Every structure is written in structure tokens, then in C-alpha cells.
Amino acid sequence: MINSQNIHDGAPIRRRSGRQRRKQLAGLLFIAPALILVATFFVIPLGMAFWMSLHNWPLLGRPRFIGFGNYIRLTQDxxxxxxxxxxxxxxxxxxxxxxxxxxxxxxxxxxxxxxxxxxxxxxxxxxxxxxxxxxxxxxxxxxxxxxxxxxxxxxxxxxxxxxxxxxxxxxxxxxxxxxxxxxxxxxxxxxxxxxxxxxxxxxxxxxxxxxxxxxxxxxxxxxxxxxxxxxxxxxxxxxxxxxxxxxxxxxxxxxxxxxxxxxxxxxxxxxxxxxxxxxxxxxxxxxxxxxxxxxxxxxxxxxxxxxx
Missing domain, CATH: 1.10.3720.10 (MetI-like)
Structure with missing residues (x-):
């Protein structure tokens, strides 16, 4: 009797949690285009710029990693x-x-x-x-x-x-x-x-x-x-x-x-x-x-x- 009651009580909870997950998934799908745009045109370029700042990066030639050398240099610029x-x-x-x-x-x-x-x-x-x-x-x-x-x-x-x-x-x-x-x-x-x-x-x-x-x-x-x-x-x-x-x-x-x-x-x-x-x-x-x-x-x- 107790096990049967627990089963009946748990079913609505599972249904509610399933509906909630579907709503969350739908919300993520709606904001996905904006997230993709932000990641493509802001987050990724920002990360690339920071990575570039850690290098001696000439226009032509191979970049050389110098750590925070550029940041130390700009303090004297x-x-x-x-x-x-x-x-x-x-x-x-x-x-x-x-x-x-x-x-x-x-x-x-x-x-x-x-x-x-x-x-x-x-x-x-x-x-x-x-x-x-x-x-x-x-x-x-x-x-x-x-x-x-x-x-x-x-x-x-x-x-x-x-x-x-x-x-x-x-x-x-x-x-x-x-x-x-x-x-x-x-x-x-x-x-x-x-x-x-x-x-x-x-x-x-x-x-x-x-x-x-x-x-x-x-x-x-x-x-x-x-x-x-x-x-x-x-x-x-x-x-x-x-x-x-x-x-x-x-x-x-x-x-x-x-x-x-x-x-x-x-x-x-x-x-x-x-x-x-x-x-x-x-x-x-x-x-x-x-x-x-x-x-x-x-x-x-x-x-x-x-x-x-």
C-alpha cells in the first residue's frame, strides 16, 4: 500500500519536472541565436585578442610567446x-x-x-x-x-x-x-x-x-x-x-x-x-x-x- 502510494505521488512530480525541462530547453533554443552571435563576435575575438597579447606577434612571421612581456612594456610606454x-x-x-x-x-x-x-x-x-x-x-x-x-x-x-x-x-x-x-x-x-x-x-x-x-x-x-x-x-x-x-x-x-x-x-x-x-x-x-x-x-x- 505504501509503495503504491509513493508511485502515484511520484508520477505528477516526474511529469512536472519533465515539463520544466522542456520549458528550459525551449528557452535555450530561443536565446541560442543571440548566444551564438555574442560568442562569435565578442567572446571568441576577446579570447583571441588576449592570447595574441601574450605573444610577440608580427604582421609577417611566426608569433613568439612572451607571456606578460607586452603588458610590462606598456607600463613604460x-x-x-x-x-x-x-x-x-x-x-x-x-x-x-x-x-x-x-x-x-x-x-x-x-x-x-x-x-x-x-x-x-x-x-x-x-x-x-x-x-x-x-x-x-x-x-x-x-x-x-x-x-x-x-x-x-x-x-x-x-x-x-x-x-x-x-x-x-x-x-x-x-x-x-x-x-x-x-x-x-x-x-x-x-x-x-x-x-x-x-x-x-x-x-x-x-x-x-x-x-x-x-x-x-x-x-x-x-x-x-x-x-x-x-x-x-x-x-x-x-x-x-x-x-x-x-x-x-x-x-x-x-x-x-x-x-x-x-x-x-x-x-x-x-x-x-x-x-x-x-x-x-x-x-x-x-x-x-x-x-x-x-x-x-x-x-x-x-x-x-x-x-x-
Whole structure:
């Protein structure tokens, strides 16, 4: 009698466990394409890059295993750390500039206007232009002879002679900053606009009825409720800026006097200019670790008290 009862009680359990296994298998099948893509285009290349960084890997010839020799070498690479300092400086300046433009644009585009859709489209249009194409466009605009800015300023009488905007570090740097803000502010505007539209109008209206000013509502309601959205936009902006390459390679070519060499530019130079692929891979791994660290710090600083 006891054995029969145990058999009858165990059958539903086995059926439930079988259904659960089939559901788990179905779930794995659904995510299998994404897992394959991640493994093919991220995990495997990352492993190969780390393996390459442990070798003296010339473009031609046989790789030679040297362990952590490339990592020891980069600690003494003054140009790499100089490029990292410049990259961090550029990242701080351009991120502040992007948010200073994108946030007002989002606040403006969030309100209902007669031409709201037109404004949103116009602000977003530069985003669809690739960084390479945008850099080529601005390289032409900044050209002292055949460009637009210097000849136009001379023609309008704003300056007596044409000035080569790419001959000085300050003018080169700020010209690139303006180009990047023009190119990317619309993307950040869309992210921030999404966060603004997610804030309940009832909350804003209740605060307004209670006598809160526009600035108070912005500080006490809008910013706290947009914490996650701002964190996303900030991480994307900082990560993209830390990986800056196209604009400095195409517009300035690292000049003047190698003062606009970014970390990725130096990695590119070592890998495909000096053909030291192993050393370039080691530099890439260090930059990856720095990016992950910065992203984690940003998430911790911007997370909600109750957690993100």
C-alpha cells in the first residue's frame, strides 16, 4: 500500500519536472541565436585578442610567446599614457558639452509645438551620418584654402587673413568638440526625451499646484526620476568618447605635434603602423579594463538608493 502510494505521488512530480525541462530547453533554443552571435563576435575575438597579447606577434612571421612581456612594456610606454590622459580629458569635455546641448534639446522637443516632429527629426538627422563621413565633411570645412570657415570669415571681414584652424591645438581640439556635439547630441536627446516622456504628468501637475517653481520641479522631480536614463546616456557617451578615433585620425591626423593622439589612435598606430599586433592587443585589453572600471563606477554613482 505504501509503495503504491509513493508511485502515484511520484508520477505528477516526474511529469512536472519533465515539463520544466522542456520549458528550459525551449528557452535555450530561443536565446541560442543571440548566444551564438555574442560568442562569435565578442567572446571568441576577446579570447583571441588576449592570447595574441601574450605573444610577440608580427604582421609577417611566426608569433613568439612572451607571456606578460607586452603588458610590462606598456607600463613604460610614455606615449600610451599621454594618449590616455588626452582621451580622458577629451571625454570629460565632450561629455559635458553633449549633455549641455542634448538636455535643453530634449526639454524643448518634449513639449508639444506646431512643428515638434520637424524639430525632433532635424535634431536627430546628424546622427545618421557616419563618423567617418562627418569627419571628412568637417575636414573640408576646416581647410584653410578650399574649406568654408576661414574663407567665409575672411570674406565677411571677421579676420584680415585666413587662419589655419588645424595648425593650433586649441582650435583643432575645439573644432572637433563642436563636430562631435553636432554629430551625437541628437542621439542623446532621443534617450533623454524617452526618460522625460516616462515621467507622469500627474506628478508634475501636483508639484505645480503645490507651488513648486519650474526649477524646483526640475531638480526635485525630473532629475531624480530620470536617473536611470541619464546613467544610460552617460555610459554610452563616455564609452564612445573613450574609443574616439575617426575624428582625430581624419581631421587632425594626431596633430598638431601628436597632441591629439587618442588611446585608440595609438593602438591603431602600433598595430597597423608599426605592425606590432601583439603589443596592440595588449593595449586594447588594458583599455577594455579601464572602460569596464569606468562603467561600473558610473553605475554605482548613478544608481537609485533602492537599486537600479
Amino acid at each position: 610614455a606615449q600610451f599614457w599621454s594618449s590616455m590622459r588626452f582621451t580622458v580629458y577629451y571625454t570629460v569635455i565632450v561629455t559635458i558639452a553633449i549633455f549641455a546641448v542634448a538636455f535643453p534639446l530634449a526639454l524643448f522637443a518634449e513639449k508639444a509645438h506646431r512643428f515638434t516632429k520637424f524639430y525632433r527629426t532635424a535634431f536627430f538627422l546628424p546622427v545618421v551620418v557616419g563618423f567617418g563621413s562627418a569627419s571628412l565633411l568637417w575636414a573640408w570645412l576646416l581647410d584653410v584654402d578650399s574649406g568654408l570657415f576661414s574663407p567665409a570669415a575672411e570674406y565677411l571681414g571677421l579676420m584680415t587673413t585666413r587662419i589655419n584652424l588645424l595648425a593650433d591645438f586649441d582650435t583643432t581640439f575645439w573644432s572637433i568638440i563642436i563636430m562631435v556635439v553636432w554629430k551625437t547630441a541628437g542621439f542623446n536627446m532621443i534617450i533623454l526625451l524617452t526618460g522625460l516622456q516616462g515621467i507622469s504628468t500627474e506628478v508634475q501637475e501636483a508639484a505645480r499646484i503645490d507651488g513648486a517653481s519650474s526649477l524646483q520641479r526640475f531638480r526635485r522631480i525630473t532629475l531624480p526620476l530620470m536617473r536611470r536614463t541619464i546613467a544610460l546616456a552617460l555610459i554610452l557617451s563616455v564609452s564612445g568618447s573613450m574609443l574616439a578615433f575617426d575624428q582625430f585620425y581624419i581631421i587632425a591626423d594626431g596633430g598638431p605635434q601628436n597632441r591629439t593622439v587618442t588611446a585608440v589612435y595609438w593602438i591603431f598606430s602600433q598595430s597597423f603602423g608599426s605592425f606590432r599586433l601583439g603589443y596592440g592587443a595588449a593595449l586594447s585589453m588594458v583599455l577594455l579594463v579601464i572602460l569596464v572600471f569606468i562603467s561600473v563606477v558610473q553605475l554605482r554613482l548613478l544608481r537609485n538608493p533602492e537599486g537600479m
